[in-house]
Amino acid sequence: xxxxxxxxxxxxxxxxxxxxxxxxxxxxxxxxxxxxxxxxxxxxxxxxxxxxxxxxxxxxxxxxxxxxxxxxxxxxxxxxxxxxxxxxxxxxxxxxxxxxxxxxxxxxxxxxxxxxxxxxxxxxxxxxxxxxxxxxxxxxxxxxxxxxxxxxxxxxxxxxxxxxxxxxxxxxxxxxxxxxxxxxxxxxxxxxxxxxxxxxxxxxxxxxxxxxxxxxxxxxxxxxxxxxxxxxxxxxxxxxxxxxxxxxxxxxxxxxxxxxxxxxxxxxxxxxxxxxxxxxxxxxxxxxxxxxxxxxxxxxxxxxxxxxxxxxxxxxxxxxxxxxxxxxxxxxxxxxxxxxxxxxxxxxxxxxxxxxxxxxxxxxxxxxxxxxxxxxxxxxxxxxxxxxxxxxxxxxxxxxxxxxxxxxxxxxxxxxxxxxxxxxxxxxxxxxxxxxxxxxxxxxxxxxxxxxxxxxxxxxxxxxxxxxxxxxxxxxxxxxxxxxxxxxxxxxxxxxxxxxxxxxxxxxxxxxxxxxxxxxx
Amino acid sequence: xxxxxxxxxxxxxxxxxxxxxxxxxxxxxxxxxxxxxxxxxxxxxxxxxxxxxxxxxxxxxxxxxxxxxxxxxxxxxxxxxxxxxxxxxxxxxxxxxxxxxxxxxxxxxxxxxxxxxxxxxxxxxxxxxxxxxxxxxxxxxxxxxxxxxxxxxxxxxxxxxxxxxxxxxxxxxxxxxxxxxxxxxxxxxxxxxxxxxxxxxxxxxxxxxxxxxxxxxxxxxxxxxxxxxxxxxxxxxxxxxxxxxxxx
Numbered sequence: 098x099x100x101x102x103x104x105x106x107x108x109x110x111x112x113x114x115x116x117x118x119x120x121x122x123x124x125x126x127x128x129x130x131x132x133x134x135x136x137x138x139x140x141x142x143x144x145x146x147x148x149x150x151x152x153x154x155x156x157x158x159x160x161x162x163x164x165x166x167x168x169x170x171x172x173x174x175x176x177x178x179x180x181x182x183x184x185x186x187x188x189x190x191x192x193x194x195x196x197x198x199x200x201x202x203x204x205x206x207x208x209x210x211x212x213x214x215x216x217x218x219x220x221x222x223x224x225x226x227x228x229x230x231x232x233x234x235x236x237x238x239x240x241x242x243x244x245x246x247x248x249x250x251x252x253x254x255x256x257x258x259x260x261x262x263x264x265x266x267x268x269x270x271x272x273x274x275x276x277x278x279x280x281x282x283x284x285x286x287x288x289x290x291x292x293x294x295x296x297x298x299x300x301x302x303x304x305x306x307x308x309x310x311x312x313x314x315x316x317x318x319x320x321x322x323x324x325x326x327x328x329x330x331x332x333x334x335x336x337x338x339x340x341x342x343x344x345x346x347x348x349x350x351x352x353x354x355x356x357x358x359x360x361x362x363x364x365x366x367x368x369x370x371x372x373x374x375x376x377x378x379x380x381x382x383x384x385x386x387x388x389x390x391x392x393x394x395x396x397x398x399x400x401x402x403x404x405x406x407x408x409x410x411x412x413x414x415x416x417x418x419x420x421x422x423x424x425x426x427x428x429x430x431x432x433x434x435x436x437x438x439x440x441x442x443x444x445x446x447x448x449x450x451x452x453x454x455x456x457x458x459x460x461x462x463x464x465x466x467x468x469x470x471x472x473x474x475x476x477x478x479x480x481x482x483x484x485x486x487x488x489x490x491x492x493x494x495x496x497x498x499x500x501x502x503x504x505x506x507x508x509x510x511x512x513x514x515x516x517x518x519x520x521x522x523x524x525x526x527x528x529x530x531x532x533x534x535x536x537x538x539x540x541x542x543x544x545x546x547x548x549x550x551x552x553x554x555x556x557x558x559x560x561x562x563x564x565x566x567x568x569x570x571x572x573x574x575x576x577x578x579x580x581x582x583x584x585x586x587x588x589x590x591x592x593x594x595x596x597x598x599x600x601x602x603x604x605x606x607x608x609x610x611x612x613x614x615x616x617x618x
Numbered sequence: 619x620x621x622x623x624x625x626x627x628x629x630x631x632x633x634x635x636x637x638x639x640x641x642x643x644x645x646x647x648x649x650x651x652x653x654x655x656x657x658x659x660x661x662x663x664x665x666x667x668x669x670x671x672x673x674x675x676x677x678x679x680x681x682x683x684x685x686x687x688x689x690x691x692x693x694x695x696x697x698x699x700x701x702x703x704x705x706x707x708x709x710x711x712x713x714x715x716x717x718x719x720x721x722x723x724x725x726x727x728x729x730x731x732x733x734x735x736x737x738x739x740x741x742x743x744x745x746x747x748x749x750x751x752x753x754x755x756x757x758x759x760x761x762x763x764x765x766x767x768x769x770x771x772x773x774x775x776x777x778x779x780x781x782x783x784x785x786x787x788x789x790x791x792x793x794x795x796x797x798x799x800x801x802x803x804x805x806x807x808x809x810x811x812x813x814x815x816x817x818x819x820x821x822x823x824x825x826x827x828x829x830x831x832x833x834x835x836x837x838x839x840x841x842x843x844x845x846x847x848x849x850x851x852x853x854x855x856x857x858x859x860x861x862x863x864x865x866x
Contacts, residue, residue: 286797287768403740513825
């Protein structure tokens with residue numbers, strides 16, 4: 098029922114502008130690699146362990162290659178080279194030896210070079226085939242069970258964040274039993290700024306639980322059991338953001354996660370991660386998501402938790418169109434792009450419900466095949482949990498009425514602490530009531546073609562179009578430098594992680610990317 | 619001082635009614651309900667009513683419980699250290715700063731440590747302000763430098779020193795395991811190390827910050843939720859006058 102009052106030609110124009118802005122960046126991406134991309138390749142090829150003091154082997158190896166300034170050939174090449182020079186050796190030692198004096202490696206003839214690459218390609222194909230079978234297991238289980246509360250109802254998404262993966266499991270199971278469709282394990286504060294993925298199961302975290310491959314496995318196993326028991330599939334999500342986007346995406350695919358927070362610009366704007374790094378990393382991570390059928394959730398809700406939600410609404414739309422373009426360039430289908438936005442207009446104002454409906458319908462209709470990810474109020478939340486609960490219920494009503502795809506449920510204690518078990522209970526009980534009560538409400542309503550909702554959509558879209566004109570004119574990187582998005586200016590050389598961006602050599606070798614890019618247009 | 623005795627108020631004066639909600643890690647049932655009532659009784663409540671028991675998962679129950687407390691409290695004996703001073707409106711404050719300080723007041727602010735939640739610091743410092751109250755940047759007689767999120771305490775102090783700042787404004791939203799206190803102490807230590815602790819005014823803000831906590835951490839003042847930029851601007855002005863008095 099969601100109604101769109103925006104001129105179709107303007108939408109076509111806005112998409113074309115977003116595409117033209119992203120094209121230059123894609124050309125840059127195709128000429129570069131990053132330490133995180135190379136670590137992902139090594140992880141695919143079986144380098145998943147950790148060395149002394151928990152440092153991941155993939156990091157130790159890639160750091161050696163980066164310091165030796167030979168990473169432009171690709172880590173897979175050097176792994177092949179090292180193992181060939183020292184067959185049967187420990188791979189880390191072999192890489193160390195190869196990286197210390199690459200010139201001392203016995204020279205390879207053209208035929209041997211080609212053979213080495215073919216061998217690594219064959220290893221990569223075998224690894225990808227195992228990965229594919231794990232992804233298939235996930236899809237099979239989901240196919241055999243019910244999904245969501247009913248056809249057309251948003252998936253109910255809740256957060257667990259105890260810091261201890263075993264406590265998280267307890268809370269996630271309880272939430273699933275109460276009707277949650279998606280469990281998100283919030284990460285420990287500032288994990289996005291770590292240039293490695295911690296190893297093993299973890300029981301200590303600040304404001305969340307470290308994303309590790311073992312923690313993913315533990316939670317997915319628990320949710321598999323719970324899903325089978327309930328006869329309803331419970332999805333798992335985590336964060337492919339920060340300095341390790343591709344690695345997290347790979348681990349998530351391997352451990353059968355269903356969704357990932359993943360945004361083309363979030364790290365740049367809100368975590369001050371270098372933009373060259375983020376653009377390269379988001380591409381590779383999205384290639385993996387496209388391959389694994391992982392739904393990404395973009396982070397546009399962040400624009401309106403920092404700026405004023407009413408005034409900055411157009412930045413959400415503009416960024417969604419940019420995210421869409423980057424996702425398409427990475428081979429993602431619309432069905433896998435969960436565009437983010439949120440219910441955040443200051444509740445002290447009048448007619449906020451109409452303005453929220455206008456925005457929610459516009460996003461819904463701009464991306465009709467995508468599962469829209471709707472976020473709850475956070476910015477104006479108060480310690481008065483009773484008011485806060487009423488406020489959340491309004492977001493529930495907008496979500497079901499406009500058929501959002503995935504709804505992160507608001508918690509009445511949002512302004513105070515990570516959700517308690519009882520907070521999730523209250524949210525899940527109420528949202529079930531609202532979905533039931535308003536199940537067909539949206540089908541019955543139509544808004545005036547020139548009323549508040551229609552005018553609001555046109556106003557926001559016009560501003561988004563204007564912003565995209567500027568962005569297309571400046572080019573994406575320069576536009577970010579001028580604070581066109583999120584009121585935050587970032588430069589191509591600023592931020593964290595730039596030293597992890599490497600220009601690909603003419604003989605760059607990445608057998609994983611070759612597979613992921615098959616059929617690329 | 620005359621006593622002013624009070625009790626919580628439900629429906630009648632001094633009835634002592636309190637409402638509670640909590641989870642017990644046991645399946646819902648008669649026994650769980652009795653346990654919830656026992657919790658309230660152990661807390662010293664009488665007339666206990668478990669108004670709701672809900673299954674909050676297979677192994678958890680959620681309760682809403684009412685009861686009456688018999689304790690009474692002398693309201694007159696409650697003491698709260700608070701930031702108290704008269705408040706000048708926008709234009710007037712600029713005038714008195716010009717008159718009494720004779721130059722622009724320099725304020726440097728940031729979210730310190732790993733904290734990236736800039737809502738609070740932005741509301742106080744940025745031009746736009748908060749709830750219709752202009753931010754410090756808007757005041758002609760203030761120079762406001764907002765360093766943004768995830769700033770190391772040492773860097774904040776170094777910047778304040780370079781700018782010859784009168785006040786440092788810190789916002790912390792993340793408070794798990796008291797990480798906000800740790801970061802606040804690191805800031806005070808850094809300021810002492812870099813020799814600007816005595817001359818600078820330290821302000822601490824955040825949703826779980828109060829004046830008392832801020833004082834304990836070595837700050838001049840703490841500002842909790844609902845603080846407006848004009849509160850902060852006025853406070854800095856008055857505190858500068860006070861500090862001047864302390865010196866002479």
